Every structure is written in structure tokens, then in C-alpha cells.
Amino acid sequence: xxxxxxxxxxxxxxxxxxxxxxxxxxxxxxxxxxxxxxxxxxxxxxxxxxxxxxxxxxxxxxxxxxxxxxxxxxxxxxxxxxxxxxxxxxxxxxxxxxxxxxxxxxxxxxxxxxxxxxxxxxxxxxxxxxxxxxxxxxxxxxxxxxxxxxxxxxxxxxxxxxxxxxxxxxxxxxxxxxxxxxxxxxxxxxxxxxxxxxxxxxxxxxxxxxxxxxxxxxxxxxxxxxxxxxxxxxxxxxxxxxxxxxxxxxxxxxxxxxxxxxxxxxxxxxxxxxxxxxxxxxxxxxxxxxxxxxxxxxxxxxxxxxxxxxxxxxxxxxxxxxxxxxxxxxxxxxxxxxxxxxxx
Amino acid sequence: xxxxxxxxxxxxxxxxxxxxxxxxxxxxxxxxxxxxxxxxxxxxxxxxxxxxxxxxxxxxxxxxxxxxxxxxxxxxxxxxxxxxxxxxxxxxxxxxxxxxxxxxxxxxxxxxxxxxxxxxxxxxxxxxxxxxxxxxxxxxxxxxxxxxxxxxxxxxxxxxxxxxxxxxxxxxxxxxxxxxxxxxxxxxxxxxxxxxxxxxxxxxxxxxxxxxxxxxxxxxxxxxxxxxxxxxxxxxxxxxxxxxx
Numbered sequence: 001x002x003x004x005x006x007x008x009x010x011x012x013x014x015x016x017x018x019x020x021x022x023x024x025x026x027x028x029x030x031x032x033x034x035x036x037x038x039x040x041x042x043x044x045x046x047x048x049x050x051x052x053x054x055x056x057x058x059x060x061x062x063x064x065x066x067x068x069x070x071x072x073x074x075x076x077x078x079x080x081x082x083x084x085x086x087x088x089x090x091x092x093x094x095x096x097x098x099x100x101x102x103x104x105x106x107x108x109x110x111x112x113x114x115x116x117x118x119x120x121x122x123x124x125x126x127x128x129x130x131x132x133x134x135x136x137x138x139x140x141x142x143x144x145x146x147x148x149x150x151x152x153x154x155x156x157x158x159x160x161x162x163x164x165x166x167x168x169x170x171x172x173x174x175x176x177x178x179x180x181x182x183x184x185x186x187x188x189x190x191x192x193x194x195x196x197x198x199x200x201x202x203x204x205x206x207x208x209x210x211x212x213x214x215x216x217x218x219x220x221x222x223x224x225x226x227x228x229x230x231x232x233x234x235x236x237x238x239x240x241x242x243x244x245x246x247x248x249x250x251x252x253x254x255x256x257x258x259x260x261x262x263x264x265x266x267x268x269x270x271x272x273x274x275x276x277x278x279x280x281x282x283x284x285x286x287x288x289x290x291x292x293x294x295x296x297x298x299x300x301x302x303x304x305x306x307x308x309x310x311x312x313x314x315x316x317x318x319x320x321x322x323x324x325x326x327x328x329x330x331x332x333x334x335x336x337x338x339x340x341x342x343x344x
Numbered sequence: 345x346x347x348x349x350x351x352x353x354x355x356x357x358x359x360x361x362x363x364x365x366x367x368x369x370x371x372x373x374x375x376x377x378x379x380x381x382x383x384x385x386x387x388x389x390x391x392x393x394x395x396x397x398x399x400x401x402x403x404x405x406x407x408x409x410x411x412x413x414x415x416x417x418x419x420x421x422x423x424x425x426x427x428x429x430x431x432x433x434x435x436x437x438x439x440x441x442x443x444x445x446x447x448x449x450x451x452x453x454x455x456x457x458x459x460x461x462x463x464x465x466x467x468x469x470x471x472x473x474x475x476x477x478x479x480x481x482x483x484x485x486x487x488x489x490x491x492x493x494x495x496x497x498x499x500x501x502x503x504x505x506x507x508x509x510x511x512x513x514x515x516x517x518x519x520x521x522x523x524x525x526x527x528x529x530x531x532x533x534x535x536x537x538x539x540x541x542x543x544x545x546x547x548x549x550x551x552x553x554x555x556x557x558x559x560x561x562x563x564x565x566x567x568x569x570x571x572x573x574x575x576x577x578x579x580x581x582x583x584x585x586x587x588x589x
Contacts, residue, residue, distance in 0.1 A: 201450070204448060204449050205449045208443070208449075208455050208458075208459060209434075209441055209443060209455070209458055210443075210444070210445055212427075212431055212435060213435065215426065215431075216427070218425070218426075219423075219424030219426060219427060222406075223418065224424070225406040225410075226386065226415075226418075226422075227415075227435050227438075227499075227502060228407050228410035228439035228502055229435070229438060230405075230407045237444075237445050238445075241445065283426070
């Protein structure tokens with residue numbers, strides 16, 4: 001990684017260390033903590049979308065799998081947070097792998113369609129007792145020779161696990177050794193430490209043969225193949241990594257909020273992640289970070305406009321997309337004359 | 345090879361001698377690019393065989409063909425967008441290195457040394473085509489003739505045994521074409537077999553050891569440049585049949 005990125009990482013680290021001394025209000029810290037969690041999802045999406053050129057509109061689904069794995073294993077089965085985290089990662093990797101194999105072979109928007117679908121399926125599974133799902137399972141049960149009552153009896157414990165549409169709470173917090181992460185400041189340092197590591201690893205990855213390979217696929221997949229690149233494993237790898245980052249974010253979310261419900265993991269959230277990456281700038285993982293911060297902090301600051309906040313919010317988004325097609329970071333980079341070179 | 349019922353390429357059988365320069369010529373739509381696409385695995389063939397150094401490589405995926413030693417350039421330049429000239433060539437050296445996601449993300453020594461070797465070798469190939477000074481420019485911002493040379497450097501960086509050049513002189517001015525002729529000789533002298541598709545007849549007749557002529561997906565002639573220039577079927581294919589009034 002170039003000198004610019006090392007400097008940026010150091011500045012980023014210092015800001016993380018200093019910020020809680022400046023932002024003393026628990027409310028601001030809470031906003032920043034959410035921004036940190038979401039930026040993990042967006043860093044993964046930026047690697048997938050901005051570098052490899054593959055779009056996913058289902059990141060909220062992977063986010064949900066992480067959150068529910070941690071939530072259920074810790075709240076209902078008393079497992080440690082680390083078990084929940086690892087199970088979430090394993091399940092997410094498997095799902096991403098299985099969805100990715102058929103769809104990443106194809107060109108065009110198949111991955112967008114497939115991830116849209118998988119995100120919705122995960123959302124419905126989390127809702128658990130939406131009418132469609134119950135009816136579907138009852139129908140399958142009946143056709144398999146089971147009475148509908150027996151089916152719903154079997155489903156009862158499952159509903160109790162996810163809590164259905166109303167979700168469930170009492171998820172314990174994370175403890176690292178004897179340190180129990182509890183105050184907003186402790187959470188801030190913990191979450192942003194994870195974000196920092198994610199940024200460091202992502203920047204390493206981008207400035208390696210893997211990162212260059214992903215950009216080559218984005219630039220011209222046919223040429224990449226002709227230059228000896230087996231593109232499917234690379235696309236699959238980065239898709240799984242993006243799902244894993246969303247999974248870690250989901251686990252953190254579950255332990256931080258201590259309560260989860262399906263509303264948080266709807267398709268709107270998936271689209272919001274894509275918007276965050278686009279606003280910040282897809283050409284760089286820093287864009288994911290900046291975009292997430294803007295999109296998390298903006299709605300909070302616009303509250304002073306009361307009923308007009310949504311209008312102003314929309315207007316700002318429109319202006320950013322019209323006048324900064326490369327996002328905020330893209331604009332800053334071209335301002336410093338580095339727009340042409342890819343700095344990551 | 346068929347495209348929706350149209351025979352794009354049929355019964356073309358030819359062989360190319362090692363360390364030679366072979367040109368494939370023919371009118372537009374003769375199936376020249378299709379032939380290169382079939383050899384390099386860009387499109388799967390429906391019938392026939394591609395044998396390369398005694399090995400059956402028919403139906404190989406493009407990356408497998410590249411590994412086997414078949415490199416190519418594209419008629420309509422296909423350089424990687426948003427990448428420098430050097431990075432474009434570096435991509436071809438990936439095939440010679442192995443560090444994966446894990447070692448790259450953690451910047452393990454293996455990925456560091458890979459990166460160093462990739463860079464050094466790529467610079468060698470850029471120097472070979474005379475573009476050492478253009479290494480850090482955005483490839484797509486450079487003039488057309490330069491981009492054609494980057495494509496060649498990128499193909500050579502695979503360390504191929506044969507390189508397929510699809511209209512390398514297309515869009516070049518006479519001086520650039522002269523430079524290209526010199527470069528193609530240099531490539532052959534490195535021990536690499538060159539196959540090129542070209543419309544520039546003076547270039548073809550100048551540099552080729554052997555010429556294959558296609559028309560309507562069929563091979564109509566094959567021989568040395570002198571033989572081809574005298575061949576009646578070739579003259580008819582290019583100029584039409586002479587009619588006596």
C-alpha cells in the first residue's frame with residue numbers, strides 16, 4: 001500500500017483514539033458505534049462492488065445471519081460470544097459459497113438478482129411466522145403426510161428462537177477475558193478497533209496480486225481470462241469475504257443492541273448499504289467508511305428540520321450523486337490530482 | 345465453428361512451425377478472429393481439434409490455454425480500465441505466482457516477495473516493447489498505438505510459446521507499423537512463435553515466413569508470401585473474378 005494509505009491509516013487510528021474525549025455525549029457515541037458496525041458491512045461491499053465489480057443487494061441477509069447466530073446461541077443456549085461469532089461466519093461462508101457458485105459464473109446482473117432473493121429469503125426466515133412461510137411449510141408438511149397441527153407444533157420452538165416479527169432480546173454483551181464490554185466508550189473502542197483491522201487487511205488485500213486481479217476482472221473479465229486468470233474462485237473468494245465482514249458486523253450488532261428483530265435486516269437496509277458505498281465512492285475502501293459515516297450521521301443532524309428532514313436528506317443524496325459520480329472520496333482524490341491513479 | 349446456423353469456420357486445417365511468423369489473411373468476415381478465438385479458448389468450438397506441441401488443447405478454457413502457453417491480443421483493444429500500464433502487464437505475471445487471499449490480506453512474506461517479482465518482471469516486458477517510460481500512466485489515457493504495444497507486452501508477460509496477434513497494425517500510422525515489424529521480429533528471436541491476423545499487406549509480405557488465406561470460413565491458400573501473391577484463388581477472393589466482356 002502506498003504512503004498515502006499508510007498516512008491515512010495512522011490519522012484514522014489517531015482519530016479513533018481521540019474521538020471519545022471530544023464526543024463525550026453517550027448519544028453521539030451511540031451514533032458513531034452504529035456507523036462503525038455498518039461500515040464493516042460497507043467495507044466488504046466496497047471490495048465486492050467497487051473492486052471486483054460484482055453487486056450484491058443482499059448484504060442485510062448476511063448481516064442478519066451473523067446477528068441471529070450470535071443472538072440465538074448466546075441468549076437461548078448460553079454459549080460464549082465467540083461461538084456465536086464463529087458459527088455466524090461459517091454459516092455465512094457456506095451460504096455465500098452456495099449462492100455464488102452458480103451466479104458468479106454468469107455475466108450481467110445475475111448476482112444482483114440472486115443476492116436480492118437470498119436477502120429476502122433470510123429476512124422471511126427471520127420473520128418466521130409470516131403467513132406465507134407458515135402456509136408454505138404447512139403445505140409441504142401436508143403433502144409429506146403430516147397434519148397441519150403437527151407441523152405447527154414442530155415449528156413452535158423455532159418461532160420461540162427467532163421471536164418472529166417481534167424479535168428477541170436479552171442478548172448478553174461480549175467479554176474479552178475479564179473485560180466486559182459495556183459502556184458506550186468501551187463499545188466505541190471495541191467496534192472501531194475491529195473496523196481499523198478490517199481496513200488494514202482490506203488495504204493489504206487491495207494492494208496485492210489478489211486486489212489487482214479483482215480490478216482486472218472489473219476492468220475486462222474476458223481479457224483477464226485470456227491472461228491466464230481463473231476468475232470464478234477469485235469472485236467467489238471476495239463474495240465470501242464480503243459476507244463474512246457483514247457477519248462480524250451482525251454479531252457485533254446483536255451484542256451491542258442486545259435486541260434484534262427482522263425489521264433491521266430488510267431489503268431497505270441492503271439498498272442503504274449500496275447507497276453508503278456509492279456516496280462515499282466505490283473506487284476506494286475509504287469511500288465505504290466515509291459514505292457510512294455520512295449516511296449514518298446525516299439523518300441524525302437533519303432532525304432539527306423536523307418534518308422536512310426526509311426532503312433535505314433526499315436532496316443532499318441527489319446532489320452528491322449528480323455532482324460527485326465517484327463519491328465524496330473520489331472528489332477529494334481528484335482535487336489532489338490523484339483522481340486518475342487508483343490509490344485504494 | 346457455427347454461429348446460429350452460419351458456418352463461421354469450417355474445414356480449416358493448418359499447422360504452424362515453431363519459431364516462425366505466420367500471418368492469417370482474408371477479406372472481412374473470413375473467420376480470422378474466430379480462428380484465434382477458438383485456439384485461445386475464448387469461444388468453444390463445435391467440431392475439430394486444436395493441437396499444441398503434441399497436446400490436445402481443444403475446448404480449453406481461456407485461462408487453461410494461457411497456462412499451456414497460448415497468449416493473445418485483441419483486435420478491439422481490451423486493456424484493463426482504471427489501471428496503469430505497468431499494472432496491466434503485472435496482471436499477466438499472476439499466473440507465475442500463487443499467494444492467495446489469506447497471505448495477501450496479512451501481507452505475509454510470500455505475498456511481499458510475489459509482489460516484488462511480479463513488478464520486476466512486468467517492467468522487463470514493458471522495456472522489451474519500449475514502454476518503460478509509460479509505466480505509471482493510466483493505460484487507457486495513452487495514444488492508440490501505445491495501447492497496442494501494451495497489449496503485446498501484456499501477452500508476452502505470460503511467457504507464452506505462441507502469441508496470437510489480432511490485427512496488431514490496425515489503426516497505426518506507417519512509422520508505428522515499422523516499429524511493430526521490428527518488434528515482431530524481436531519476439532520471434534526470443535523463441536516465441538508468432539501468429540498474426542493482419543490487413544496491412546505490405547507488413548504481412550514483409551515479415552511472414554508463411555501465410556494462410558481464409559475466405560468464407562474456408563482455407564483457400566497457404567504458402568510463402570511469394571506464393572500467395574501469385575495465387576489465383578487469393579487474387580479472386582480479394583479483387584473478385586475477372587470477367588471477359
